[in-house]
Amino acid sequence: MKDRISAYDVAEKAGVSQSTVSRVLNNYPFMKETTRKKVLTAIEELGFTRDEIARSLASKKTRTIGLILGDITNPFFSESAKVITRKAQEMDYNVILCNTNHSEENLNKYIQTLMGKRVDGIIVASADKDNQKIKELYDKGFPIILYNSIMEHDHANYIAVNNYKGAQLAVEHLYHFNHREISYIAGPSKYVTTHLRNLGFKDALDKFGLKMNEKFIYDREFSYDEVYLFAKNLLNQQSRPTSFFASSDQMALAVLDAAASEGISVPEQLSVIGFDDIDLAKNQFIGLTTITQPKEKMAMLTLEKLVSLIEEKEHVDAPIQIVLEPELISRKTTGIYKS
């Protein structure tokens, strides 16, 4: 413990953060000469040598966190990232963001890169159900948390919304608005998040005695252009759906885009409901009905828990597994279906 205390002491005595102490000892560029001197003086006055402190710091933290996103252009992810970086800055952590474009190969590569850059912990915001690298890190006790995703694994840490229930709320809302023909932009089941929403959707249909029309289900990778074409094509058919439930607000926007291109008015002729409650959904010019994820709360909690793991305030043998409740927010894009 002596080493640890010494580094804290130097920082405190010099009136700077520990990372500043580290920067001085690592000869970082852009260091104010006065700051540098303050740190070196503090080390001397406390009776340590420069090398002693440098060694103690070498084994320690970088105060850098990695945050891996599936698609940086999906506002749900970018808005979450903004909350996490802002909160991290307050806690004197830097956040390094990586964008995988929903490729597992990229995800694995970025985990490797982040480990190489010696981050203290990692938040993964979209992961394939059975990703092996993440499981390896869990097993090693490395601080890593899934955001908006869960993983079936003894040591898995995750913070997510109840995706199963969210999908049920969406179907329930449309059903009560008299919709019986529901198209579902599901996304691929390989992600835990979409997998659970898909189960929730199917069970809700069963509950209301509705049949699933396979032609109304989009289960390929999320792609704005492809979802746009899928919706446009469906809307051109004689027996078209009266409503769409999209597994993300971004995909709901693609459906609205397709409806507008066909001159179909929302909600008079078509109801559309999304998932996520991105900031844009609240925009009254758009007013997207959606299932809310408590994004701000989820993001803050994820960062706090990760920092606890990094600073060893929580034991890794008691995994962090938190599931929050979603809520339906009815706005302008859904309405009662009149046959």
Next chain:
Amino acid sequence: MKDRISAYDVAEKAGVSQSTVSRVLNNYPFMKETTRKKVLTAIEELGFTRDEIARSLASKKTRTIGLILGDITNPFFSESAKVITRKAQEMDYNVILCNTNHSEENLNKYIQTLMGKRVDGIIVASADKDNQKIKELYDKGFPIILYNSIMEHDHANYIAVNNYKGAQLAVEHLYHFNHREISYIAGPSKYVTTHLRNLGFKDALDKFGLKMNEKFIYDREFSYDEVYLFAKNLLNQQSRPTSFFASSDQMALAVLDAAASEGISVPEQLSVIGFDDIDLAKNQFIGLTTITQPKEKMAMLTLEKLVSLIEEKEHVDAPIQIVLEPELISRKTTGIYKS
């Protein structure tokens, strides 16, 4: 040069990338045993020792690029980042993203962090006019490029759109649609980008003999909530503007939000034009009239030029200074003003 050639040779002989060679020698986790063996065998067969190659690589590149964004939730930035990361992956570079939340203090901190993580080069997507750290890096010949921003400095590298002209196009469009009372969401002049747009706006007003109404100008930091309140307040006044020009599409969305909250219909009662042409502007449900930045082209060019600098294909004493042409795209949110 011998060292350099040796690392290339090992990679080629083993049929892997140079970064894989580096990973093997640095004992990265998650390395396939077969890949590891292939690399070690190649080193042996070429008559090198493991240490020789490790030393040669130690002085070399990390194949990692830093990309600093002002606001990750502004789609212009996230969409640009997506293009850059995708293109970088093709070129076997990793991209580390940082989000400054438009704070110069954070910008400086992230530059320091990225240097500490030994990135090969940096792209800065929003910078204050006179940032000293960036100038220092230019002077040192470190590979750094401004994206969507210019800087008056002998060694500055930048790729941007003609922001001055873009603002003029916007005013011209509104003027031809009979608008004489134009509110302008300008943003602060401390950024080069907004500074130039502000000049373009003022000169265009002069050109058409229009007077600038100071009350119609928003020149504080970009904040969705504040722009929303500013617009809502203006729209409540007796002598309200007939149109808004917003210096970013994101801020134009805040204006549309405010108009909808006041029950003002667009474009019948109010015209709104943005800047950037984010993907959402093209969405036909929204159809935002805007000034396009050739985002895809700008982003690709920026990455290519940065890699050229890193790989020393271009000389640093001939700075890269490229200004592309903007274009007006008229969609659904602007119309002829009928008094």
